[in-house]
Amino acid sequence: KKYKICVIEGDGVGKEVIPETVRVLKNLGDFQFIKEYAGYECFKKYGDAIPSKTVETAKECDAILFGAVTTPKPHELEGKVYRSPILTLRRELDLYANIRPISNFRDIDFVIIRENTEGLYVGREYYNPCTEEAVAERVISKKGCYRVVKFAFEYALKHHRKKVTCVHKANVLRVTDGLFLKIFYQVSEEYKEYNIEVNDYLVDTTAMYIVKNPKIFDVIVTTNLFGDILSDEASGLIGGLGLAPSANIGDRYGLFEPVHGSAPDIAGKGIANPLATILSGAMMLYYLGMKKESKILRMAVKSVVEKGYTTPDLGGNLKTREVTDKVIEEVKKY
Amino acid sequence: KKYKICVIEGDGVGKEVIPETVRVLKNLGDFQFIKEYAGYECFKKYGDAIPSKTVETAKECDAILFGAVTTPKPHELEGKVYRSPILTLRRELDLYANIRPISNFRDIDFVIIRENTEGLYVGREYYNPCTEEAVAERVISKKGCYRVVKFAFEYALKHHRKKVTCVHKANVLRVTDGLFLKIFYQVSEEYKEYNIEVNDYLVDTTAMYIVKNPKIFDVIVTTNLFGDILSDEASGLIGGLGLAPSANIGDRYGLFEPVHGSAPDIAGKGIANPLATILSGAMMLYYLGMKKESKILRMAVKSVVEKGYTTPDLGGNLKTREVTDKVIEEVKKY
Numbered sequence: 149k150k151y152k153i154c155v156i157e158g159d160g161v162g163k164e165v166i167p168e169t170v171r172v173l174k175n176l177g178d179f180q181f182i183k184e185y186a187g188y189e190c191f192k193k194y195g196d197a198i199p200s201k202t203v204e205t206a207k208e209c210d211a212i213l214f215g216a217v218t219t220p221k222p223h224e225l226e227g228k229v230y231r232s233p234i235l236t237l238r239r240e241l242d243l244y245a246n247i248r249p250i251s252n253f254r255d256i257d258f259v260i261i262r263e264n265t266e267g268l269y270v271g272r273e274y275y276n277p278c279t280e281e282a283v284a285e286r287v288i289s290k291k292g293c294y295r296v297v298k299f300a301f302e303y304a305l306k307h308h309r310k311k312v313t314c315v316h317k318a319n320v321l322r323v324t325d326g327l328f329l330k331i332f333y334q335v336s337e338e339y340k341e342y343n344i345e346v347n348d349y350l351v352d353t354t355a356m357y358i359v360k361n362p363k364i365f366d367v368i369v370t371t372n373l374f375g376d377i378l379s380d381e382a383s384g385l386i387g388g389l390g391l392a393p394s395a396n397i398g399d400r401y402g403l404f405e406p407v408h409g410s411a412p413d414i415a416g417k418g419i420a421n422p423l424a425t426i427l428s429g430a431m432m433l434y435y436l437g438m439k440k441e442s443k444i445l446r447m448a449v450k451s452v453v454e455k456g457y458t459t460p461d462l463g464g465n466l467k468t469r470e471v472t473d474k475v476i477e478e479v480k481k482y
Numbered sequence: 483k484k485y486k487i488c489v490i491e492g493d494g495v496g497k498e499v500i501p502e503t504v505r506v507l508k509n510l511g512d513f514q515f516i517k518e519y520a521g522y523e524c525f526k527k528y529g530d531a532i533p534s535k536t537v538e539t540a541k542e543c544d545a546i547l548f549g550a551v552t553t554p555k556p557h558e559l560e561g562k563v564y565r566s567p568i569l570t571l572r573r574e575l576d577l578y579a580n581i582r583p584i585s586n587f588r589d590i591d592f593v594i595i596r597e598n599t600e601g602l603y604v605g606r607e608y609y610n611p612c613t614e615e616a617v618a619e620r621v622i623s624k625k626g627c628y629r630v631v632k633f634a635f636e637y638a639l640k641h642h643r644k645k646v647t648c649v650h651k652a653n654v655l656r657v658t659d660g661l662f663l664k665i666f667y668q669v670s671e672e673y674k675e676y677n678i679e680v681n682d683y684l685v686d687t688t689a690m691y692i693v694k695n696p697k698i699f700d701v702i703v704t705t706n707l708f709g710d711i712l713s714d715e716a717s718g719l720i721g722g723l724g725l726a727p728s729a730n731i732g733d734r735y736g737l738f739e740p741v742h743g744s745a746p747d748i749a750g751k752g753i754a755n756p757l758a759t760i761l762s763g764a765m766m767l768y769y770l771g772m773k774k775e776s777k778i779l780r781m782a783v784k785s786v787v788e789k790g791y792t793t794p795d796l797g798g799n800l801k802t803r804e805v806t807d808k809v810i811e812e813v814k815k816y
């Protein structure tokens with residue numbers, strides 16, 4: 149089957165790492181790549197950071213490959229409304245599970261599964277000028293908890309993971325995170341026969357253990373903003389965001405993106421690290437059912453990292469293109 | 483002047499590290515220690531985790547020394563309401579700034595100043611059975627932002643710190659954290675003449691940099707829950723919570739506590755590390771105006787750590803009492 153891939157480069161280094169990843173993928177299968185626009189440049193050109201055509205194409209494709217976009221500062225907007233492309237896509241495509249593997253291909257290897265549609269990301273925020281108070285609503289639904297926790301256990305089963313840890317702040321957020329925690333243990337009952345270890349930690353404790361003792365983690369499942377913070381923290385363990393891919397998965401669609409942003413400071417210099425995006429491509433292959441190819445690509449990246457064929461952020465001295473060439477070389481060995 | 487100190491041991495190791503800290507303090511000044519009760523044991527005995535007498539005494543004293551309390555699991559409560567002692571004290575005494583120095587006495591040395599009364603800690607949470615949605619309100623007030631940011635700049639001035647960093651998630655929480663960020667830069671204008679560097683980072687980026695490059699931080703000011711998470715993360719850098727003291731300060735009162743909890747797993751064995759509480763005692767001395775004594779105590783802890791006179795959590799093999807004895811020995815040298 150020839151898969152249709154919606155490709156959204158976005159801004160900054162997104163325009164460098166996505167074409168490189170496409171170049172790699174062409175060596176692993178027969179794809180039709182359909183390019184669409186989103187981001188700040190798109191906003192400046194078309195007045196919309198995520199045109200409806202982009203969302204439509206995304207829905208018609210088998211998967212979406214997303215680069216990175218620049219979020220403008222409020223004063224750059226001149227009063228216009230800027231819809232975040234990635235948040236819009238997560239919501240409109242109902243991509244409720246955000247998978248963030250943390251691995252340096254050596255001693256660190258765990259996965260953070262982050263609820264991706266609710267919590268503090270629902271956009272229910274207002275300012276009361278009388279009390280001079282701003283309020284944001286953190287919304288946690290029963291359905292939202294259930295499906296992401298279920299996803300985490302299914303993920304653990306499929307990937308032969310041995311433990312699922314629920315991360316929360318139920319000692320303070322007794323109602324919202326209390327619900328998340330309750331449903332976590334309820335769902336864990338459905339997986340009893342598989343002998344997956346289950347436990348839970350407070351988010352603050354987790355933040356400490358990720359630094360002190362990351363080996364205690366295998367699969368972490370958590371709410372939206374906690375997952376955002378903890379996955380960036382965890383990427384610090386593996387030298388930064390250079391090796392941090394992610395998948396945004398729903399019941400119908402899948403979107404794959406590096407965790408890093410558009411990095412305007414290094415954009416255009418040809419030195420952006422393409423590996424996080426290439427690894428996101430490997431996650432996409434797995435999602436499409438191309439498990440063998442996914443594994444080959446992951447192994448290729450592993451070799452390249454081990455041999456030190458990397459950009460400066462990972463201690464090497466190669467350019468973006470050269471790293472990609474090395475990955476393709478490795479892919480061809482299989 | 484003979485200062486009156488309200489002493490609340492709490493549960494678990496709280497009952498070990500507080501008496502040890504009191505023992506140290508007696509070598510540094512003339513205090514009247516008034517013991518009050520709070521925590522889970524107190525709850526089981528008196529039906530209230532924080533009796534009003536405790537709050538009253540706290541208000542009558544010059545400072546409060548607080549150990550740690552155990553939060554019971556919901557099923558242990560048999561339907562009774564459990565008020566968190568520390569959250570109650572922070573609120574009732576309006577202790578709006580939580581200062582958490584992160585230092586290993588060597589290369590790492592920064593301070594997290596956390597807003598301590600609002601954000602997701604306001605207790606405005608409810609469950610809607612019709613929609614099966616739980617909602618928590620994150621409240622950020624203009625006044626709350628102003629006073630904690632002001633506190634951070636005053637702290638920087640007093641302690642000769644060179645940079646203040648605002649940590650937020652204003653790209654998603656545009657209204658609440660947008661307000662915090664705006665007020666941060668407004669207040670920074672009032673301190674222009676002092677040449678304190680100011681900047682801001684997203685909370686996820688900060689979580690990464692604390693692991694990758696903590697030296698870029700000097701004073702961090704942030705909202706309540708972000709401060710909770712980031713300070714525990716940062717303590718991972720200095721070997722865990724064993725050296726993490728904290729001060730909760732308002733316009734009228736000051737409460738000093740280790741960041742760690744009641745650690746029921748090691749309680750009663752005489753192996754709890756007293757240094758975080760002793761360092762909290764040093765912060766209390768500073769607050770009371772006993773700057774020289776505060777410095778002596780800090781230097782004493784530094785020596786003890788450097789000489790390896792520590793409990794097992796910091797790599798040593800001493801007991802709680804023995805560590806305290808070593809600290810007192812050092813104090814006596816001055």
Ligand SMILES: CC(C)[C@H](C(=O)O)[C@@H](O)C(=O)O
Binds near residue numbers: 234235376407654686
């Ligand atoms: C850009 C931002 C809205 C986004 C988020 O907070 O989810 C990013 O930090 C991420 O982790 O994908």
Ligand SMILES: CC(C)[C@H](C(=O)O)[C@@H](O)C(=O)O
Binds near residue numbers: 319352566569
């Ligand atoms: C015990 C808990 C309510 C508290 C908090 O979340 O503030 C603790 O984690 C802390 O950091 O002091």
